[in-house]
Amino acid sequence: MQTTLTDLKTLLEELDKGPFISLYFPVDKNPMNDKNRLVLKQLQKTAAEQFGANYSQLDWEKFSQRMSQQLEILFDDNKELPMSFGVILSETQQIVLPLNIEVEPQVSVCDWPNLLPQIVAQQRIVNFDLLALNQDSFKLFEVNAGSVKALELAEDAPSDLQKALGTEKSGGETNFRSFTNGQGGGAGYHGHNTLDAEKEIDHRNYYQAVADYLNRVIAERKRAVVLFALPENQSLFREICKTPYLSENLSVQKSPLNLSLQELATEIDPLIKVQWQSGLLNILKERYDTARSQQLALSDHSEILEAARFGKIDTLIINQNQIDHDLSTWLLELSDQVLRYRGKVRIFPEDDYPGEEPVVAILRYS
Known part of the structure; x- marks a missing residue:
């Protein structure tokens, strides 16, 4: 994402x-x-x-x-x-x-x-689709800049286990069988182990149906999907659903059952403010370290500005303190040039800033 x-x-x-x-x-x-x-x-x-x-x-x-x-x-x-x-x-x-x-x-x-x-x-704006997944039901939401809106599911969507599996559902009710042993009638029940196994099969089959439906939706929407589910449900669904759009780093490890839109927004707020920013920072630190090892990182002001004017900068990284305490026309021109050539500008507080100088750049090429 x-x-x-x-x-x-x-x-x-x-x-x-x-x-x-x-x-x-x-x-x-x-x-x-x-x-x-x-x-x-x-x-x-x-x-x-x-x-x-x-x-x-x-x-x-x-x-x-x-x-x-x-x-x-x-x-x-x-x-x-x-x-x-x-x-x-x-x-x-x-x-x-x-x-x-x-x-x-x-x-x-x-x-x-x-x-x-x-x-x-x-x-700080993160847009994605949110999959609120329970053991036997799911809902999809669209999240734009922290605002949550429910997505309307298709009529054939496996919105709950009963709808998805129908008569193929094996573990939802106690299985009963009658028998005679030659000495009178009797009744027997599958044991708990059998029922647990059947429920697990239903659980897995249902998640497969959800994954298949989600893949169809993703093919049209092409948006990242964040999973909101209990840890055990997260584990099983990730084992079944193999799509690159399902975020590996972002998730909410809680039950989404019966949450309102406002409650959902409250629950994902830390995800946006902490998880996303942390993930972005880690990726950027790794990219900057790689760029330094390949001589594709600049920290000299004049060299950075010259590279920006020729469209050579992929990512400009700025320490927030540089903006707060020394906002210069040089920095404004630099940002302008980087963006005009479709480069990226990232700004981080000093505690998270990956560079040694207040402004550094990652080049597209040397």
Whole structure:
């Protein structure tokens, strides 16, 4: 499973030439609080100062009017507000970026848009299908950016064991047989061992039916599938279902029985925030170590920027501290160039950062 930066590439294609005013700020959702207005007022003041210092030959009023108009309509009472907003403006265009992360109020005015907070937000978005599997039933859900929606199953879907196996079901009821031994009638029952064996056969056969159906669905949807099931059910289903779309690293080892959509969303929240980010980091560390051994890793600023301008960078890796404490136009241009050539930009907090320098790059070729 991977998270793509295609949306950022599209964003760059939509933006014309600079200068760009990039504003990011957290949203106070209390309608009685004046905090949003005060934050925006300060950001506009800072933007005017930076614009005057860097682009005194240009008409600030054109930018100021566009910015004021855009900011006025952000807090429409009829809209559900995100955790934060990003707004990127040029002389002729403006783009609003609702973000699912908290950001510090910040503004930059330069020849390149600041996409770094948007990259951090994109990095935390994980989209997948969720298979909620019980011993005798299953449901499918679509998960997009933490939002969970039930998928409608086909009429022939093996939604429960009885529907899937029908008359072939062998262990669901106590098997009864009558007999005579020449000395009178009698009744006998299969023992517990036999019943347990039959239930295990049903269990395996049912999971095979679910796996077959899932493979058909995956062929159409082509989305990663995360398994939500008890550990013993996880083990059996993974033994039966052989598809590369079933995530090996991401899972919820609990029973999904009778959980509401909101309860499902709560249960998968740690998976998205911890398991996914940890898996992404481990993969990136391994790739970076391999790149270093193959002389395909760069840490020198000038070498990285030159490689970016020629489209040679596969992945740019940035220490979050570099953004928080020293956001330079060099870094904004670098990110812009990497994304325009369909490279990836990854940002990690210092404790997880795999590089020795604040910014490192993995090359596509030497």
